[in-house]
Amino acid sequence: MIKAILIFNNHGKPRLSKFYEHYNEDTEQQIIRETFHLVSKRDENVCNFLEGGMLIGGSDYKLIYRHYATLYFVFCVDSSESELGILDLIQVFVETLDKCFENVCELDLIFHVDKVHNILAEMVMGGMVLETNMNEIITQVDAQNKMEKSEVTSVLA
C-alpha cells in the first residue's frame, strides 16, 4: 500500500502532499521535512530507494523517489509494493502530468494543485494503485474536464 505521495522542489518547498494514512498536521510537516532531508542528500548516481525513515512507517516502509529537474517525486510505500513497479508508476504519473499540462513545470503544480490531485486520484485511490495506463488516466481526467466545460458554457449562455 502507498502511504504517502510527496512532491517538493529542490529547496524542500512542498508542492503536493497526499497522505493515505492519517497523521496529524505537525507530523505531516515533519515527514515532509525529514523526507526532503533524506532524499536531497543523495547523489544522482545512487539507487532510488531509501529505507530507514523514522517518522513514517519504520522498517517495513521505504521511500521510492525520482528527481526531475527542480522537483522530487517521493512515494512512501510498504513492503507489499514492488520497488521497480512504483518507480515506473512515478514515471507514468509525471508523463501524465506532462501530457495534461503540456510540458509540465513546477509552476503548473503550484497553480493547479487541485488538478494535480485529480490526476493523482485517477492513478492511486486510497493508497491502492488504481490505474497505470496513461491514456486511461487522461480519458478519465478529460471526462471530468468536459463536464467542467459544459458547465462553463452553460454559465456563459
Next chain:
Amino acid sequence: MSDVVEKTLTALPSLLSLDSQPGSTKLSSTSKLGTLIRGITELTSKHEEEKLIQHELTSIKEQVSSPNTSMRQMKELMVRAIYCEMLGYEASFSYIHAIKLAQQGTALEKRVGYLAVSLFLNESHELLLLLVNTVLKDLQSTNLIEVCMALTVVSQMFPKDMIPAILPLVEEKLNHPKEIIRRKAVLALYKFYLIAPNQVQHIHNKFRKALCDKDPGVMTASLHIYLQMIQENPEGYKDLTPSFVTILKQVVGGKLPMDFNYHSVPAPWLQIQLLRILSLLGKNDQSTSEIMYEVLDESLRRAEMNHNITYAILYECVKCIYTIHPKSELLEKAAKCIGNFVLSPKINLKYLGLKALTYVVQQDPKLALQHQMTIIECLDHPDLIIKRETLELLFRITNAQNVTVIVEKIMLLYYLYLVCSCFLVFFPMNHYTYAPDNEWFIETMNTVFSVGGDMMQPDIPNSFLKLLSEGFDSVEEDRKLRLFAVDSYVSLLQGEPGKLPQRFLQVISWVLGEYSYLRKELEAARVLRLLAKLLDMKNTSSETKSWVLMAMTKLCEGRTGLSVAQEVSETYSSSLDTVLRQRAQELQHLSQDWELQARVLPRDAGHEPLEVDSSLSFLDGFVSEALAAGAAPYKPQHQRQEELAQAKALSLEPYGLSLPISMSSCSIADRQSPTLLSISSGLSGDSTELSHKGGSTSLKLDGVKRVWGREGYLAQREPVEESAHVEVPSPLRSPNHQGEADSQTPTPTPTPDPEQEKQQLASSLFVGLSSQSSVCLMGKSEPTPQRFRRKTKGPGSSSAVGEQISNSLVSTPSTVDNLLCNNLLESNITSELDVSSLEQTSQLAHGLTTANGNCDVELTDSDIKGSSPSLNGDNEVVAADPGSHEDPDGPKDLCLSSHLPAELSGLSHSEITPLCSKQSLDLSACHVHKDDFLVLVVFIYNSSDSDIQQILLELDSDELEVSCVCDNRVQEARSHSVAVCQYFLTVKRPSVHFKVVGIVSYQFPVGTPQSVQFSYKLPLTSFIRPLTLTTEEYGTMWLDFSHDTKQNLTLISDGQEPLAATLNMLEKKLQLHVVEVIGMEGIVACQLLQDQPCLMHCRLHAGTLAVWLRSPVPDLPDCLMYHCQRALQEH
C-alpha cells in the same frame, strides 16, 4: 480514442482561460492565489512567510464566512486554503465550508469540495459525519462523475461506524455497467475490508465475481483484496490457484488488449501482483506449487526485454520461485537471474539483487559464494543503502568460521551508521555463540563500546554485562573471560580514559568493581586510584560518576583504599546531584564498616535472583511515623506536576527532575543485575546530555589490537609472511640475484593490492558456506596464538626474494622446464597437501605479489620481463632441491609461461597474475604486447582429478574491444593440466585503467554447472607504443590535434641534468619516444597502439616540468598525463 485525447488536450488551455473569464471576481481571485504564491516566493525568512500566510488565512476566513460568497468563489478560496494547509498552516475554519461545497456545489465545485475534505479531514474527524449524507446522495446520482467522486472519497476516508449505511450502495456498484465505477467500487470495498473486515464478510463471493470480471481493470483491482486475504489466510484460497495461474498465463501470453501494454510489456503491474499472490499460495505447499511451475518458467522466459519494468517482473518471479516449493530447474534459472541483478551496473538492480540474495541465502548459501567478489565491492559502495543491504546479507551468512571477519568488517563500516543510529540492530549479542575465543570477544566489545559510544542502544552494554555476570557452562571459562576483561580494562584506564565514551566507562567501572578481585596480584588500591582518576576528569558525566562511586564502594578495603575512599566521599557528599551524594554517603559508611559491606555487597552474587519489594512495605513504619509527626502525605509525580501547572507560579523544575533520579538510585544501591542498573540509567534522563558530551564519533582504537589493516585481515598475513621467510631456501640467494634485487626500485611501503585484498576478504567472509572447504582460510582449527598482532619485519626482503623467484623462473619454454614444473606440481599434490593448504599457499603467492608492489591494478611496464633466456643455474637449483621449494607459485608461474602459445613466446609479456580460483580451477592471466594490439592470455589450470567439461570463457570490457581468437575457444581442461585462451584487446576509448571482466562457466563430469567471475585490470601504458617521427612532422601534427591538457609535473633531480633525466625516465617507463631536446624544452611522441598518436611538449619552468599533451583522441591526453605523473611520483 487518441484523437479525442488530442483534441481535448489542445482545448485545455483555452478552457482554462475560459474558466477565468466570467465575472471580475473570478479573475481577481485567481490572481489572488497568484499574488500569494508570488509573495511567498519572494520571502526570505520563515517568519515573514508565517506573517503572510496568517494574513492570507484571515482574509480567506473573512470571505468564506461572508454570506455573499458564491460557490464559485468558495471553490477558489478552498484551493487557497489547500495551499496554506500544504505549507503546514492550519485552516480549520475552512473544513466546514469544504463539506458545504461538496454538498451544495455543482459537479465541478463538488470536486474541489471533496478534494479539500479528503485533504483536510481524517477518518475520525467529527465533521466527517456531515459528509455521509452527501456521499449517499452522490452514490445514487445518475452523473457518473459524481459517483466516481463519492467512491474516491469513501476509499480515502470514511467513518467506520457509518459503513453499513453506504455498504449496500457500494455493493450495488459492483454490477454497474461502467467498468471504471466497478473498479472504484472494488477498491472502496477493499478499504472497508481493511478498516472493518467483519462488515464485508458477507460479500466475499462478490469479490470472486470481480475477479472474473470481463474487464481486466476490475480484475486487477480485485487482486488487491485477494493479496490481502491470502496473506491472512493462504489455506482458504488454494482453490483459486488455477485461476490465478490461468490469468497470469493469459497476461504473459499477450492475450490482453494492447491498451494494457506498458513499454510493450503486457500489464506489468498486474503480473507483479499475480506473482506475489502465487508465491503466497505456493509457500510450503508442493501440490499447489506444481501448478505454477510452468507459468513461472514462461514468465522468466518472456521477461527478457531490457526495460526497468521487466526487471520488476523478474524480481517478483525470482522471489516467488524461492518462496514456493523448490524445483531445481527453476531455481537454477532464478539464480542466474539474481546474478544478473547483482552484477548489473544499474544501481537499482544491484540493490534488488542484494535484497534477493539476502532473501535466498539461507536456502542457497552457495549463491552468495558465487557473487562474493561483488558483495565485497558492495561493502565499499558509496551508496549507504547498498552498504546496509550488504551488511544485512553478511549477517545472514554469519557462522562460526567467518564471524571474526564479518564482525571486524562491519565494525570498520560501523561508524558511518551511527549517523543514522540504526546500525546496532545488526549486532545481536547471540553472535557470542560464534565467537572464537574470549580475547576476541572482549576486544570486539571494546571496539564496539569505544566506537559506538553513547549513541549505542542501551541494551548492548546491558546484555554484555549480563553475559559476563551470568557466565556460561564452564566456571573456569567464565573466570578467564572476566579476568581477561579486568586486565583489558585496567590497561585501558591506564591509557587515556578521557577519550572513552561514558557508556564504556560505566561498563568498565562495573566490571572492575565486580571482578577485579579475580586478579590476585592486582591491588584494590590501585584500581581505586584508577577509578578515582575518572572522577576527576572534566567530561565525566554525573551518571558515570555514580557508577564509579559504586564500583569503589565494592572495592575499598585496606588502609590505602580507605584513604582514597574517604577523600572521594568527602568531595561528593556535598555534591548538588542527589544521586552522587547518596553514593558518596554509601561509600563513606560501607568503607568503614566491612561487615556491613560484606553483607550488602556479597562478592560474585551478580547473578543471584533478588527479591524486590516494589511496594516498599518495609518503609511503612517510617512513613506512618513521619505522618504522625505532621509531614505532608506523599503525592505521586503526575499529581504534583498537575498542581504545579495549575499554580503556574515559580518553576520548580530542578526538583521535578531530581526525583526520578533519586528514585532510580534505590535500584542501583546494591549489587543487582545489570539490566536493572541500566533501566535506571535510562530513567535518569540525562542520557541525551550524555550523547552530547560523548566526544567524537571517530574510531577510537587505543588499546585495541588491530585486526584489520590497510592490507586486509592481518591475521592471515602474518603467518604468510613468516612462512615466506622460513621457506625460501637460502641457496637461491646467489650473489647474482642479490644484485638484481638491489637494482630493483625499493618499495618502502608496499601498496596493497585492492583486488587481492578483496579476494582474501572474500575467502574469509564466505568461508563455511560451501561444502567444499576450498575457500577455507579462516578455519577455526588452526590456532595461531599471535594472530592479532602483525609483525613488521621485512616485507622488503621478502618481496625481493619473491621477485627473484619469479624472475628466475620466467624462461623460454622448453620441454625440460615443462617436465620440471609438472613434476613439481605433481609432487605438491601427491605430498598430501590438502586443498585448503594449497589455497593457503596460493595466498602466499598473493602476499608476495602484493608486497612486490606489482599490483595488477598498477601493472607498470617495469613489470614486463623480456623473455630473455633465464639463468640455467637457478633452474638447476630448483631442480636439485624441489623438496625445499614449497612455494608453488614459482613453478606455477614458470609452468604457465611455458604454456604461452608459441607465436607469443618471443614477445614481452607481463607477469602472470592469478585471477581467481574456485574449487579446483585456478585462473591466471598475463598480457603480451604486440604492436597493434595486446593479447590477453588466460590460463585455466585444473587441479582436480577429473576433466572439466565445457569451459566457456566470456570476457567483456567497457573501454576495450575484446575479440576472441576463435580457434582457441576452450572446451575442456584435462585433469592437472592447463588450458590457454587468447583474446585480442584493442582500445575503444582511452582510460587510465582498463578493466576486463570475465566469467568462466564450466561443469565437472558430475555436478551442476558452475561459474566464476574475475576481473583483470591493465593500465593505459600497456597500450602505449613509441612513435618515431622527425621534428618537422611533429610540428605539423601538433597543430592538427584538438584535444589537449596541460599540467606542471615534478622533476627528477638525481645529479644529472633534470630535463634529460626526467625524459629518459618517462621514455623508459612509459614507452615514449623523445624526438628532440632543445635547451629547456623537449618534445616527445607516442601512440596508442598503432594509429592514435599523442604528442608531448615539456618545458622547464620554475623548477617544475610544464607538460602539454595533445592528441586527436579525446581523453587520451588526460589519461596519459596521469601516468606521467605517477611514473614521476614513483620514481
